[in-house]
Amino acid sequence: MDFEKELNPAQLEAVMTTDGPVLVIAGAGSGKTRTIVYRLARLVSLGVDPASILLLTFTRKAAQEMLHRAGYLLSAHPDGAQSLAAVSGGTFHAFAFSVLRRHSRAAGFEAGFTIMDRPDAEDVVAKVKDQLGLGKGDRSFPKKGTVCELISKARNKETDVPGVLQREAYHLLPHADDLAEIATGYHDFKRAHGLLDYDDLLFMLEKLLRENEELRAFYQSQFRYLMVDEYQDTNLVQARLTALLAGERGNIMAVGDDAQSIYAFRGANVENILHFPRIFPGTKIIKLERNYRSTQPILSLTNAILKNAGEKFDKTLFTERQDGGLPELVRPFSDMTQAKLAVAKVKELAGRYPLHEIAVLFRAGYQSFSLEVELNKAGVPFQKFGGQKFSEAAHIKDAVAYLRVLHNPGDLPGWLRILAFVPKVGPKTANLIFEAVQKGDHAYLDKQTGKSPALLALFNFLDAARAMEKNPAQLLERVVAFHAPLLMDKYPDDYPRRQTGLEQLVQIAAGYHSLEAFLADMVIEDPEQDRKAAKEDHLVLSTVHSSKGLEWSAVLLIDLVDERFPSRHALSRAEDMEEERRLLYVACTRARDHLSLFAPETLYSRQNGGCATAMQSVFLRELPPGLSRELRESIAGGLSAARSGPDSCFPSFAASGRANASPGPLAAAPQPPSAPRTAPQKLGYCTHKVFGRGKIVADLGGGKVKINFPGFGLKVILSDYIQMEE
DNA sequence: CCCCATGGTGTTTTT
DNA sequence: CACCATGGGG
Numbered sequence: 195m196d197f198e199k200e201l202n203p204a205q206l207e208a209v210m211t212t213d214g215p216v217l218v219i220a221g222a223g224s225g226k227t228r229t230i231v232y233r234l235a236r237l238v239s240l241g242v243d244p245a246s247i248l249l250l251t252f253t254r255k256a257a258q259e260m261l262h263r264a265g266y267l268l269s270a271h272p273d274g275a276q277s278l279a280a281v282s283g284g285t286f287h288a289f290a291f292s293v294l295r296r297h298s299r300a301a302g303f304e305a306g307f308t309i310m311d312r313p314d315a316e317d318v319v320a321k322v323k324d325q326l327g328l329g330k331g332d333r334s335f336p337k338k339g340t341v342c343e344l345i346s347k348a349r350n351k352e353t354d355v356p357g358v359l360q361r362e363a364y365h366l367l368p369h370a371d372d373l374a375e376i377a378t379g380y381h382d383f384k385r386a387h388g389l390l391d392y393d394d395l396l397f398m399l400e401k402l403l404r405e406n407e408e409l410r411a412f413y414q415s416q417f418r419y420l421m422v423d424e425y426q427d428t429n430l431v432q433a434r435l436t437a438l439l440a441g442e443r444g445n446i447m448a449v450g451d452d453a454q455s456i457y458a459f460r461g462a463n464v465e466n467i468l469h470f471p472r473i474f475p476g477t478k479i480i481k482l483e484r485n486y487r488s489t490q491p492i493l494s495l496t497n498a499i500l501k502n503a504g505e506k507f508d509k510t511l512f513t514e515r516q517d518g519g520l521p522e523l524v525r526p527f528s529d530m531t532q533a534k535l536a537v538a539k540v541k542e543l544a545g546r547y548p549l550h551e552i553a554v555l556f557r558a559g560y561q562s563f564s565l566e567v568e569l570n571k572a573g574v575p576f577q578k579f580g581g582q583k584f585s586e587a588a589h590i591k592d593a594v595a596y597l598r599v600l601h602n603p604g605d606l607p608g609w610l611r612i613l614a615f616v617p618k619v620g621p622k623t624a625n626l627i628f629e630a631v632q633k634g635d636h637a638y639l640d641k642q643t644g645k646s647p648a649l650l651a652l653f654n655f656l657d658a659a660r661a662m663e664k665n666p667a668q669l670l671e672r673v674v675a676f677h678a679p680l681l682m683d684k685y686p687d688d689y690p691r692r693q694t695g696l697e698q699l700v701q702i703a704a705g706y707h708s709l710e711a712f713l714a715d716m717v718i719e720d721p722e723q724d725r726k727a728a729k730e731d732h733l734v735l736s737t738v739h740s741s742k743g744l745e746w747s748a749v750l751l752i753d754l755v756d757e758r759f760p761s762r763h764a765l766s767r768a769e770d771m772e773e774e775r776r777l778l779y780v781a782c783t784r785a786r787d788h789l790s791l792f793a794p795e796t797l798y799s800r801q802n803g804g805c806a807t808a809m810q811s812v813f814l815r816e817l818p819p820g821l822s823r824e825l826r827e828s829i830a831g832g833l834s835a836a837r838s839g840p841d842s843c844f845p846s847f848a849a850s851g852r853a854n855a856s857p858g859p860l861a862a863a864p865q866p867p868s869a870p871r872t873a874p875q876k877l878g879y880c881t882h883k884v885f886g887r888g889k890i891v892a893d894l895g896g897g898k899v900k901i902n903f904p905g906f907g908l909k910v911i912l913s914d915y916i917q918m919e920e
Numbered sequence: 921c922c923c924c925a926t927g928g929t930g931t932t933t934t935t
Numbered sequence: 936c937a938c939c940a941t942g943g944g945g
Contacts, residue, residue: 253935287935311935337938392935459933558932560936580933620923718935739933761932777933 215474222783223487249283350461387604425450489518580740
């Protein structure tokens with residue numbers, strides 16, 4: 195391998211420095227992955243045992259991508275590619291889990307433990323809150339999701355809940371004491387029932403390594419070479435774990451870009467990068483500033499976005515790609531027409547690039563909703579990243595819940611899910627049953643099973659399954675057989691689709707020998723993502739966060755208006771605004787050749803009964819002129835007629851008192867039409883993409899209509915999602 | 921007392 | 936759409 199020919203001087207230095215601490219500051223598109231891959235290859239070619247290399251990345255996708263590329267590179271070498279399989283890699287969380295599982299007794303888990311995802315943690319929080327009798331009937335009390343978020347944030351930032359409230363949720367301070375009490379109760383409950391949340395994985399691993407000298411020495415000598423990617427997104431525990439694993443004279447390379455720090459909200463600390471040389475004396479710092487990805491016009495725009503950052507980043511990317519046109523700034527009339535324009539743009543670009551080389555990015559998952567509808571209409575296949583995960587779909591979680599309860603009878607969220615299927619058993623009774631099971635209160639359980647044959651059947655099934663070997667796929671097959679009839683009852687509409695999902699789940703489970711590993715992977719790294727990635731040519735839809743580390747030939751960015759990007763929640767604090775700016779920077783730097791920015795002039799808003807005018811994103815407003823080419827809707831393709839058509843940005847609504855409601859912050863400018871907008875939804879026949887043809891029986895106002903679909907019954911549907919028949 | 925259906929409401933980002 | 940509060944009914 196000719197390293198000198200394949201790498202630029204900075205990259206080469208990073209690759210050739212194999213001993214001692216190295217910090218690589220890698221600008222967007224500067225060949226970061228390439229550098230890591232070549233360094234892996236070089237270590238192996240130097241005779242380093244691949245099993246002694248640990249590669250910690252942010253996502254499993256990134257780890258696999260790197261090992262794949264390295265394997266390709268090494269395939270010329272005898273044994274090279276195979277030996278790479280021995281390189282350990284993954285997310286901090288996945289790594290933590292594997293170590294904790296291996297040493298579960300040393301870590302203090304006699305019985306098994308279960309990893310909870312966010313919704314599970316929320317269930318536990320809800321129970322604790324209930325038990326403590328806090329916040330009952332108080333509307334100002336934060337919801338369980340918010341409480342959970344606060345607890346996790348406090349943990350990640352290593353402060354307490356009141357501390358978090360003080361800094362970023364002033365309005366919740368009156369509840370500080372109650373919330374602190376819930377947080378304590380939550381931690382106690384987890385410990386009592388062998389439950390771990392995401393944060394516990396990291397803290398438990400730290401505790402284990404810190405207190406167990408023997409184990410620490412073992413891992414320090416096992417992983418003699420440590421590489422950490424996306425170091426700017428590590429939080430305090432992750433930084434300490436890195437130091438613990440690297441040891442005194444550790445060979446560690448951290449790679450990151452302070453300008454791409456976008457996870458501060460969950461405790462990521464940019465300081466980690468800045469302090470790195472202090473924690474590891476003698477650190478060699480290498481900067482990669484040459485960009486190989488984007489054209490100069492795109493880079494000029496991204497540099498300008500960064501220029502207005504409050505904190506100074508002494509970094510200006512340069513490229514030799516002088517080709518390419520200016521980024522486009524498209525101004526659709528509304529978010530509805532934006533979806534249509536985006537689809538038209540995608541179709542145009544699809545003539546030049548394969549579909550999977552085009553991506554539409556957005557700030558939050560829900561923002562792609564109307565776009566998804568339009569893409570379906572247009573028959574463009576797409577794949578969404580960062581939305582709801584396969585393993586988060588209700589029916590999947592239900593099936594997995596049986597396995598969780600079999601694995602760990604203390605798994606409250608698991609019990610609640612299964613018990614919800616037993617008729618006559620609601621949350622209250624489910625909790626009582628759970629407690630009776632914990633305490634072995636057979637008298638109570640007998641009483642309940644006597645009343646409910648369904649409950650008895652469930653217990654019998656669980657007992658039978660418990661006697662079986664703990665093989666994930668076999669168990670799951672039994673579970674699906676038992677559960678399928680219940681499924682039909684709960685989801686009469688799309689029962690077949692969910693059934694298919696369960697069959698896929700059994701397939702996935704077949705790849706695991708250990709029940710524990712399967713359950714953990716379902717929570718820590720969604721196994722379905724890999725399967726999807728292998729699908730045929732498809733457009734990519736993604737949140738900006740999930741787009742991190744990826745790149746496409748053409749990138750479209752939608753909803754670039756104030757309160758959406760930057761997010762409404764970020765407006766009050768300067769630090770949050772700075773993170774939004776970096777987020778936009780990350781989004782734009784994903785593009786190689788083409789970049790389109792969409793900033794609709796109005797947004798659909800229920801409060802205003804129709805549209806509210808929207809302000810172009812601050813980040814765009816403050817840019818110097820000449821960096822982009824502005825296109826008004828009519829120019830971009832004869833869609834101006836859309837304004838008066840049935841898909842107008844003024845969806846039908848009955849003139850109501852709501853139209854006079856006090857205007858929100860968005861509505862500072864006068865509403866476009868001052869006359870009462872009466873475009874009453876005609877009664878008649880229409881079609882809906884899910885329910886098919888139906889008869890409109892009533893116009894409910896606010897853009898909603900009541901429709902009778904043969905086979906589905908009466909449904910209330912937003913009129914934007916139906917198509918009228920002539 | 922507890923279950924379940926109903927309606928109204930507000931929606932970030934991830935391991 | 937998913938959460939919460941509410942009220943009828945068992």
